[in-house]
Amino acid sequence: MNPRLRQYLPFLDWLRDYDRDTLASDLVAAAIVTIMLIPQSLAYALLAGVPAEMGLYATMLPLVFYALLGTSRTLSVGPVAVISLMTATAVGDVVATTGADYITATIALAMLSGLLLILMGVLRFGFLANFLSHPVVAGFITASGIIIALGQFRHLLGIDSHGDNLLELLPSLLASIGDTNGITVMLGGLALAILLLARYRLKPTLRRWGLPDRFADLLCKASPVFAVAITTLLAWSLALQSSGVAVVGEVPRGLPGLSLPALLPGLWLELLDSALLIAVIGYVESVSVGKTLAAKRRQRIDPDQELIGLGAANVASSLSGGIPVTGGFSRSVVNFDAGAVTPAASIFAALGMALAAILLTPLLYYLPKATLAAVIIVAVIALIDLSQLGKAWRYSRSDFIAIVTTIGVTLLQGVEMGVLCGVIASLVLHVYETSHPHMAIVGEVPGTEHFRNIERHDVLVHDSIISLRVDESLYFANAAYIEDSIYGLIADNPSVRHVVLMCPAVNAIDLSALEVLEAVNERLQESGVKLHLSEVKGPVMDGLQKTEFLERLSGEVFLSQHQAIESLGADQPCHMHVCKGTPAAGS
């Protein structure tokens, strides 16, 4: 088969070998995922601030399109908490500034994110995701989880409060806490109790009762459905709506119609930033899940094709009136653990959701919003992971600053500013870290051809030669530091006639660094000092050979530092440099 075709239509791969066993496995997984999806899709629509059916619509066509175009065999695409929060923030802002219709804007956002993802896939721009470091993603998800959970308190308490960040949410919550509706709190509390018990207590109990492990697991995963069923039944039978309990209300029955989103250039332009952010964040989350699951079965995913698969899923969601989607962590793991073998499982789950939309929607009228809020809160509690802070603190200050910045700004200024500041912080810190690279003046370990840091080892050094090893690629951020260091060494050591730059750890030299080397070479020559290089890597040498630097170099390029010293140090006075510092660790 044409490999290009297989690359762009990955389903050709798994469809070929599809058999009855695979079908059985996929059907079981699909049933379990469908049961999870029903309450979650409703809840995330609530979180995004749109009518419940828009959550349902986001679980049909998107799953089918990702199944056909995505490369992960077991990723489960659909509405997820963080993307729904980002949708609510973005759409809320745009509606406030442009007066656009909320639903129209949400559908446009899904379309825009989808188109951006496809564009990134076609242009092979997946590397954009690399800008999101782990501390930024981890901090962002944790902070989003906190904002989401706090934001849902209003449904749990039956009050009216709003806000995209703590500075808005907390005062708003406190201001209206007096309006708390007791019945709503009780219903929400019941749902929360069912969900928390199911999550933390049910499985061991069921197993003690002798249920098979897998069945116990399935029951636990289905717990949101029980919570929905029980609280809906209560709300209906006790007519709690009349006591002020907010319910989902009329959900249109049946499948979504297909229609192009309204083409409003002004609105689309306003949404562009947010759409890009949602696209990138959704992609990063989805790909990391996909990668993890694929590795477990020695399968592989294609990051660029993933962009196309996720993009198509979002476009499909938009066309069918749904909200932005991505690959979700918890549902994908359930899908994987339930035995899904191919993306057909997702197609079956989509069919399950279509059936649910046809058959179950009338039953959703009395579903309390407090129950959905409880579903959301229990789902996002798992996202909040403050242990990352401690880990980052112990491992590296830079990563700690990045994570604290991301969490802090996200909590105080909202998701978009949080990601942006996190990315800027990690870039700035990376540049800062590499802008003063580790450098060592080295000398020869007597009787060997090895060169070591004179501050860690007793080594032989020549008075007229400075050998400087730079443990970093040379690029614009550290070029000035290296220049300063060399000039400093020359100013402090008037007897020096040769500087040897030892480059075994220099993986690249960019134009800024090259110009610094040219300047250093010229300045040193003017003050009677020759510049030499040693142990330059092949690709770096290839680059230098394209320039005039090597011709102008006052000194030579030596294959090894040993050769450099043999050639330059012959008949030169030398002495043992006895290291006074800390015991030798490292080189």
Next chain:
Amino acid sequence: MNPRLRQYLPFLDWLRDYDRDTLASDLVAAAIVTIMLIPQSLAYALLAGVPAEMGLYATMLPLVFYALLGTSRTLSVGPVAVISLMTATAVGDVVATTGADYITATIALAMLSGLLLILMGVLRFGFLANFLSHPVVAGFITASGIIIALGQFRHLLGIDSHGDNLLELLPSLLASIGDTNGITVMLGGLALAILLLARYRLKPTLRRWGLPDRFADLLCKASPVFAVAITTLLAWSLALQSSGVAVVGEVPRGLPGLSLPALLPGLWLELLDSALLIAVIGYVESVSVGKTLAAKRRQRIDPDQELIGLGAANVASSLSGGIPVTGGFSRSVVNFDAGAVTPAASIFAALGMALAAILLTPLLYYLPKATLAAVIIVAVIALIDLSQLGKAWRYSRSDFIAIVTTIGVTLLQGVEMGVLCGVIASLVLHVYETSHPHMAIVGEVPGTEHFRNIERHDVLVHDSIISLRVDESLYFANAAYIEDSIYGLIADNPSVRHVVLMCPAVNAIDLSALEVLEAVNERLQESGVKLHLSEVKGPVMDGLQKTEFLERLSGEVFLSQHQAIESLGADQPCHMHVCKGTPAAGS
């Protein structure tokens, strides 16, 4: 002496050894620099859009303050073309949006830049300058030069046109080109001719006439003064003002008064971005000149103290009603070449300027603005260096893109957007470059302990072991790529049981990369493959030892790749991998 005191008050260093010889040298240099400064300071005030005297005021106190607090012995601080252009742009924008007074805003900008520089110096934030790569600085200066030169055409033609970028300047120039004043063009042409002849022809001619080299050089440097004198004389004697020739007009006689700039928080806030940009750009330019000159005499400058010196100079300029200043390239080189030994030369130059302000200002009334425009144009022509484009193209595509972005955006959108986009472009390109690092599967060169790329050398490899050498530090931008590569290798080679990551070029592992390594370790373990490391650098190992990674690692950490293969490959089948690729270059 207290070393801390000497660090903050560097003049204590040179003042101690000051003698009569030094005084003589410094006085000669000061005289020459003063002659250059008179027309330049007036011209750069014109460029900044403020009255001529504000240029003069920027050449007195600032020079004295930098002389006392700066660390370069020969840097000549004062108004420079690029900073004056940035000032005009920034102040023009703020005046347009806030309706502030132009002069007030200019003085506030100098104060703000100065305070920011001092703050950066105190906080040791000089590394911010590292964000400006050479392509960005070179591209920025070239594009600024083009904008400045084009902007001065209006004075040369005696017409009215405005704009901070080509998109504004060109239409504005074309629209009013019909109003060209013939006499102004002739005067400006005369000034231009004098300056260009002096720059490119005069010196060889004078030397042919037998003048000593140094004297010829001095005469050439003084050519702007001749141009000023001749055209002023013409304008006065022929009463050209009545023919529509614009002249400088009344310049207040005497020294500037000292006063605090108006404290207008709104205005200051509006100016903050621009002040930061002016501070950083001015610093980068100044430090690179200072560094170059210091290295020629084996002196050193302290980049953090430079921030304080330049900051003090700007604060002083603001207090005395001047424009933002920095260390200029051409004047500093003249100062150096004229034999300045200590910063006292700058103090004498400041005294010279003070004398000029007292004695010469009445003479400046008839100085044509066209002459000053000619001075500016000839000065900035030297800044325009398009050869950088070719050099970058040949050396590296990334650097080329960065320089083209900077030049293009600066020309089309102005200086601030130009620098910003240039910095973002170089960061993005750096991340892009390092996000898919060079990696090689290596094998043992038979009969040695050396390991080489199997694509470049014929080497021995084991079927159950993959040895992967990564030629880059592991950090967030490339963590995903490395993860993908390892999973890909495992998926493609089902017989593999060991992956050895060879790390001699890994200078750092950040938290993102650590988490990827943890995930890879876990995933590989689940599919029956062990992960090992070899040749890990000391500082990297120190970092890893602070985490649980080494305990969880399924495999081992080997000191050398040879040890790894000896230990893992014993009794394992192996074969010669014959390289079919290009001839071995590099490793």
